[in-house]
Amino acid sequence: MTSPQQSPGTLVGQEGRRGPPLLRWGWPAVLLATLVASPAMERLDAGWRALAFRLRGPRRPPPELVILEIDEASLTLGERLSKQEVERSALWRRMGTPWPWPRGLQAELAALLLEQGAQRVVFTLLYPHPSSFGPADDRAFRSRLQPWRQRLVLPAGYGVEPDPVSGLELLQLRRPVNSLGAVGLDALLEGPDGVIEAIPGQRWQSQALAGFPLPHPPALAWVAAGRQPPPASLGIDFPGPSGTVPVVPAWQVLQQPPGFWRNRIVLLGHTPSRLADRRPSPFGPLSSVELQAAALATVLEGRGFRTPQPAFSAGLLLAWGLVALAGLARPGTAAGTATTALALAAGGLGGVALAWLAGWWLPVTALVAAPLLGGGTRAGGQWLVESRERAYLHQVLARRVSPALLADILREPGPLGTQLGGTRTRCVVLFADLVGFTVLSGQLEPQALFALLNRYFEAIAAAVMAENGLLDKFIGDALMAEFGVPRSRGDALEALAAVRAALAMQASLQRLNAELLARGEPTLRQGIGIHLGDVIAGNLGSSERLEFTVVGAAVNLASRLEGLTRQFPDYPVLISADVHALLADQLDADPLGEHRLKGWAEPMAVYGLRGLRRPLQKCEQ
Numbered sequence: 001m002t003s004p005q006q007s008p009g010t011l012v013g014q015e016g017r018r019g020p021p022l023l024r025w026g027w028p029a030v031l032l033a034t035l036v037a038s039p040a041m042e043r044l045d046a047g048w049r050a051l052a053f054r055l056r057g058p059r060r061p062p063p064e065l066v067i068l069e070i071d072e073a074s075l076t077l078g079e080r081l082s083k084q085e086v087e088r089s090a091l092w093r094r095m096g097t098p099w100p101w102p103r104g105l106q107a108e109l110a111a112l113l114l115e116q117g118a119q120r121v122v123f124t125l126l127y128p129h130p131s132s133f134g135p136a137d138d139r140a141f142r143s144r145l146q147p148w149r150q151r152l153v154l155p156a157g158y159g160v161e162p163d164p165v166s167g168l169e170l171l172q173l174r175r176p177v178n179s180l181g182a183v184g185l186d187a188l189l190e191g192p193d194g195v196i197e198a199i200p201g202q203r204w205q206s207q208a209l210a211g212f213p214l215p216h217p218p219a220l221a222w223v224a225a226g227r228q229p230p231p232a233s234l235g236i237d238f239p240g241p242s243g244t245v246p247v248v249p250a251w252q253v254l255q256q257p258p259g260f261w262r263n264r265i266v267l268l269g270h271t272p273s274r275l276a277d278r279r280p281s282p283f284g285p286l287s288s289v290e291l292q293a294a295a296l297a298t299v300l301e302g303r304g305f306r307t308p309q310p311a312f313s314a315g316l317l318l319a320w321g322l323v324a325l326a327g328l329a330r331p332g333t334a335a336g337t338a339t340t341a342l343a344l345a346a347g348g349l350g351g352v353a354l355a356w357l358a359g360w361w362l363p364v365t366a367l368v369a370a371p372l373l374g375g376g377t378r379a380g381g382q383w384l385v386e387s388r389e390r391a392y393l394h395q396v397l398a399r400r401v402s403p404a405l406l407a408d409i410l411r412e413p414g415p416l417g418t419q420l421g422g423t424r425t426r427c428v429v430l431f432a433d434l435v436g437f438t439v440l441s442g443q444l445e446p447q448a449l450f451a452l453l454n455r456y457f458e459a460i461a462a463a464v465m466a467e468n469g470l471l472d473k474f475i476g477d478a479l480m481a482e483f484g485v486p487r488s489r490g491d492a493l494e495a496l497a498a499v500r501a502a503l504a505m506q507a508s509l510q511r512l513n514a515e516l517l518a519r520g521e522p523t524l525r526q527g528i529g530i531h532l533g534d535v536i537a538g539n540l541g542s543s544e545r546l547e548f549t550v551v552g553a554a555v556n557l558a559s560r561l562e563g564l565t566r567q568f569p570d571y572p573v574l575i576s577a578d579v580h581a582l583l584a585d586q587l588d589a590d591p592l593g594e595h596r597l598k599g600w601a602e603p604m605a606v607y608g609l610r611g612l613r614r615p616l617q618k619c620e621q
Contacts, residue, residue, distance in 0.1 A: 039192055044365040046191040049235075052356055053282035058240025061297045064119065064263055067247045067289055068109065070270040074250040075099055095251055099270065102133045103178075104140030110268060112253055114148040117262035122153040122224045122296070124186065124269035124289045128174035142178055152181030153224045156217045158208070159187065173212040184220030185209075188291055189233055195280045199295045199304070201233040221295035224265065235305025235361055237298045241283035245293040247271075265300075267293050307361045317366050320348065324371040334382040341375020422538020426491065427484030427550065428498040428530060428579065429558035430469070432460055432505060434477040435525040435566060441477075443522070453477060456524060459512055463504035467497040472549055478562075482550055485537045495532055495582045502528045502573045503611060529561025530609075531576040557604070560597040564606065568592060571608030580607045588613050 077096030110121040131137035157174035189198040209216040222229040269289025278285040298304045331337040348367040464481045472480040484494040513523040533554030561574045588610040594603035
């Protein structure tokens with residue numbers, strides 16, 4: 001049996017936050033549709049098919065199918081049985097000789113099977129030349145099988161052979177010299193990886209045998225099954241590895257139970273590795289007769305695999321590419337795109353598996369690779385964007401939060417992520433503002449005013465970061481900070497951190513005023529308000545520019561407390577009753593009564609902070 005590759009048709013496979021623009025990063029998914037017929041794709045597809053067979057495992061072949069093998073034991077019978085045992089069987093006396101056996105002996109084996117009720121005997125042994133035992137041997141072959149000619153199939157060989165006249169390697173069609181029974185072509189088609197995988201169809205037959213005289217024999221499996229070949233080649237549904245189809249050694253042909261051969265379709269061939277042309281299959285090397293048995297099993301059961309036409313495959317891949325592009329366009333992060341790509345690839349693989357079970361070979365490599373390549377490319381682009389965003393976020397946050405809190409935030413950004421929206425949380429809000437700064441700003445040059453403000457903010461901002469607070473924003477000469485977002489250590493610890501930060505701000509302002517007095521410059525006076533309450537923390541702005549902040553009643557109350565410091569010059573730091581209740585045993589604070597604050601119907605209790613009753617360690621994260 002040959003598996004020619006020189007003639008056409010012998011290979012079965014031949015028949016914003018959302019990231020950069022979709023078409024820029026998703027084009028590989030569509031590009032793959034043009035690669036369906038590439039040799040690399042075909043080789044990978046063949047590997048997928050072989051893997052599918054191995055995962056499925058062996059299956060039971062048709063019950064009528066059996067192989068009668070001329071094996072090593074049949075060729076060396078005299079070495080395995082005693083002389084007396086051999087003499088008891090006329091058939092054994094003719095066996096035990098080196099190959100080739102006389103054709104009369106091969107015909108005798110087939111005749112014995114047919115006499116015992118075999119439905120058909122399919123020879124896989126080629127007889128392209130007269131017997132080396134002489135014309136009498138060919139006559140014995142024809143004579144013995146003449147009564148059974150309607151139930152015989154003989155093979156015709158097709159492949160590259162040396163021309164006896166020119167000596168050149170040429171494609172040759174070798175018909176059997178004994179015109180007896182039906183004739184089938186022994187060629188099976190191999191894939192791009194050299195693995196036998198298909199039974200030739202009419203199109204291949206017409207193309208490959210176009211230069212040979214008519215009639216052109218169909219493939220052996222079609223003839224043996226008594227069926228007409230379809231136009232397209234049919235992929236073989238291999239039952240399993242060597243030995244899956246039942247095998248009977250030739251020397252035991254008469255030792256089978258009564259009725260064993262009745263209605264059987266028997267393939268007759270040799271299997272010793274020194275004689276048989278063993279070729280690769282998805283289940284490993286098989287002899288010629290075993291490969292033909294797998295092909296015949298496929299035809300008898302009506303299984304097999306079909307390959308879509310190239311136009312259909314290209315259309316399928318184009319449609320799948322568009323589906324992949326649509327799916328990959330949705331995720332807004334590299335991780336989401338990668339996950340979607342994997343899900344699409346898994347879906348494509350699942351679809352291919354279902355098609356395989358239904359008897360279709362789809363371009364699995366392209367279907368799986370399209371979302372992976374398209375998604376990988378887009379995810380890479382998104383990752384670059386996200387990397388730049390993370391670098392910018394790190395740069396911004398490094399000036400707004402402490403290093404320890406920054407490391408925690410970057411490990412799990414949470415509400416400091418890149419999406420609009422916020423979440424309800426509880427935190428301590430601190431407002432600090434300069435008293436009388438409007439008058440002072442009119443007395444200083446702009447350059448001097450900015451320099452003074454920067455020195456002031458440098459001093460008070462350091463106090464917030466030292467207590468693991470979040471510098472929210474600078475509003476003119478005011479500062480807004482929060483303690484407890486985006487991570488909270490508990491209300492009491494966050495309130496204590498805010499109080500410590502306020503006292504540190506006062507100390508820093510005193511040192512700055514001392515420097516200003518030494519230079520004869522006007523000093524600064526500060527008011528601070530602290531309140532604990534519920535807020536909405538998150539990103540405000542647009543998709544192009546976001547700002548993390550907090551909004552809510554607690555923010556307004558802290559601002560109102562800071563403004564109330566104008567009425568209590570001796571208490572530059574005012575705290576709400578909620579803050580005081582958490583830290584009453586730790587604070588030195590005076591009650592200042594209840595006050596109506598703008599925007600609030602009910603008066604609120606206010607306390608003037610003097611300091612801490614005892615030294616406390618810094619509030620750790």
